[in-house]
Amino acid sequence: MHGITKRFPGVVANHDIDITIRKGTVHALVGENGAGKSTLMKILYGMQKPDEGTITIDGEQATFHSPADAIARGIGMVHQHFMLADNLTVLENVVLGGEKLYGIGSKARNKIKEISEAYGLNVRPDALVENLGVADRQRVEIIKVLYRGARILILDEPTAVLVPQEVDALFANLRELKSEGLTVIFISHKLGEVLSVADDITVIRRGTTVGTADPANTTPKQLAELMVGSELPSPETRESTVTDVPMLRIENLQLNATDPDGAVREVLAGITLTIHKGEVLGIAGVEGNGQAELVEAIMGLRNPDGGVVTLDDTDISHAPTRKRRESGIGYIPEDRHRHGLLLEAPLWENRILGHVTEEPNSKRGLLDLKAARTDTERIVREYDVRTPGIEVTAASLSGGNQQKLIVGREMSHAPKLLIAAHPTRGVDVGAQAQIWDQIREARREGLAVLLISADLDELIGLSDTLRVMYRGRLVADADPATITPEELGSAMTGAASGHLEHAPEDEA
Ligand SMILES: Nc1ncnc2c1ncn2[C@@H]1O[C@H](COP(=O)(O)OP(=O)(O)OP(=O)(O)O)[C@@H](O)[C@H]1O
Numbered sequence: 001m002h003g004i005t006k007r008f009p010g011v012v013a014n015h016d017i018d019i020t021i022r023k024g025t026v027h028a029l030v031g032e033n034g035a036g037k038s039t040l041m042k043i044l045y046g047m048q049k050p051d052e053g054t055i056t057i058d059g060e061q062a063t064f065h066s067p068a069d070a071i072a073r074g075i076g077m078v079h080q081h082f083m084l085a086d087n088l089t090v091l092e093n094v095v096l097g098g099e100k101l102y103g104i105g106s107k108a109r110n111k112i113k114e115i116s117e118a119y120g121l122n123v124r125p126d127a128l129v130e131n132l133g134v135a136d137r138q139r140v141e142i143i144k145v146l147y148r149g150a151r152i153l154i155l156d157e158p159t160a161v162l163v164p165q166e167v168d169a170l171f172a173n174l175r176e177l178k179s180e181g182l183t184v185i186f187i188s189h190k191l192g193e194v195l196s197v198a199d200d201i202t203v204i205r206r207g208t209t210v211g212t213a214d215p216a217n218t219t220p221k222q223l224a225e226l227m228v229g230s231e232l233p234s235p236e237t238r239e240s241t242v243t244d245v246p247m248l249r250i251e252n253l254q255l256n257a258t259d260p261d262g263a264v265r266e267v268l269a270g271i272t273l274t275i276h277k278g279e280v281l282g283i284a285g286v287e288g289n290g291q292a293e294l295v296e297a298i299m300g301l302r303n304p305d306g307g308v309v310t311l312d313d314t315d316i317s318h319a320p321t322r323k324r325r326e327s328g329i330g331y332i333p334e335d336r337h338r339h340g341l342l343l344e345a346p347l348w349e350n351r352i353l354g355h356v357t358e359e360p361n362s363k364r365g366l367l368d369l370k371a372a373r374t375d376t377e378r379i380v381r382e383y384d385v386r387t388p389g390i391e392v393t394a395a396s397l398s399g400g401n402q403q404k405l406i407v408g409r410e411m412s413h414a415p416k417l418l419i420a421a422h423p424t425r426g427v428d429v430g431a432q433a434q435i436w437d438q439i440r441e442a443r444r445e446g447l448a449v450l451l452i453s454a455d456l457d458e459l460i461g462l463s464d465t466l467r468v469m470y471r472g473r474l475v476a477d478a479d480p481a482t483i484t485p486e487e488l489g490s491a492m493t494g495a496a497s498g499h500l501e502h503a504p505e506d507e508a
């Protein structure tokens, strides 16, 4: 791609980009939030038209008017935010829009099985996407692309939602693809991963390519400096601020679900935990082990089958969600598009969401739009949301900047309890440090935090207390001061119970 420039109203997203990608390699694209990575890839995938510049594939110049053109040239893209239809099966999702390739019946099914086996992707064609965890969804997105015959795969932050074991599995898949002569373009903010999987690295800053790095001779620290021009942050909590005043108490929380065949399954079984003022309680677990349901039960989005939830000495077990919000629960949801934003609404409207009845958004029962607008401007400033203004839609922000807006909104109501599900998902290393600081700062003032994260460094670094969740139960606890990400990672797969002791290497 040569001389690529793309302008949006008020923003130059890409400016004179030059990038060369070698066949049969994994090429990583790194850069801070809003640097222009996704935009560049959408141009390569025919979703956006560049204002200037040329694309050359295999020595031939290409012009794309739509993704269909790009697909025809062997390009496929797995997006930063999933694009699957939840209410369809894996097979239906893969076939959707590509019916002419192998039909919609047994030929299609066989093709999916064939691809799945060839690359060790392990997908079940008849599973409903709604019931799949994020790692499985990721694989469905990859199959969708391979099914269409892609030889160049674009993966936009594919690991943001995965826990370490799932990342390893994905990387094994990528190596497999590479050995078949496919080319992979990989975007990630996890610099350690980038260095381990990439053959080449291109750094983008403020919309333009600023350099390349050789993975063999670069440290994560150097890469971070290239990206944001600052040091790599660490999420370590230094001094403890934990008090003995309980803020959230959950006793014996029970949630059941009925499967389509009528069988009753325990989604949450006897969950008991206490988070004190000034305490961060981290929950470790492979996604899909009940974390999402636990959060939904605390938020009042699900009605538990038993148990008591107490916030600051008030029983909220059956309180409606708005009441819980008003009594001081902040919420950073795991899926910002599904539960965090109205993508087609302007930033200031998104700032009001979830806090309609609270100051400064409303006064004496009426919305105060002027105040909400002014406060949105403050959030944009204080949380470094890169945007041309507060009138643009949430959809036009880059993924990481959408996340920063949500964090800013939730921290702005001085919550007593913050439920933070993957608070820095998709956020660059610089902004990540800022969010960690904001959480630590509030914790010093007595904020209680329930932290769920797939990023084990974040989980260990920020938490005062760690619990491991497996199949709807809290099965083990660990001391964040001594546990290593490797030990925590293996505990999450279900082998562990009780208190996890750190085994020093010389004794092991
Ligand atoms: N459809 C759009 N309309 C207006 N502005 C846009 C649109 N898409 C992207 N932008 C702007 O272009 C810039 C680059 O965004 P892009 O999504 O490419 O960043 P990114 O590097 O992928 O960041 P992140 O790491 O946060 O995902 C941002 O300033 C963004 O606000």
Ligand SMILES: [Mg+2]
Binding pocket: 037, 038, 039, 080, 156, 398, 399, 400
């Ligand atoms: Mg992006």
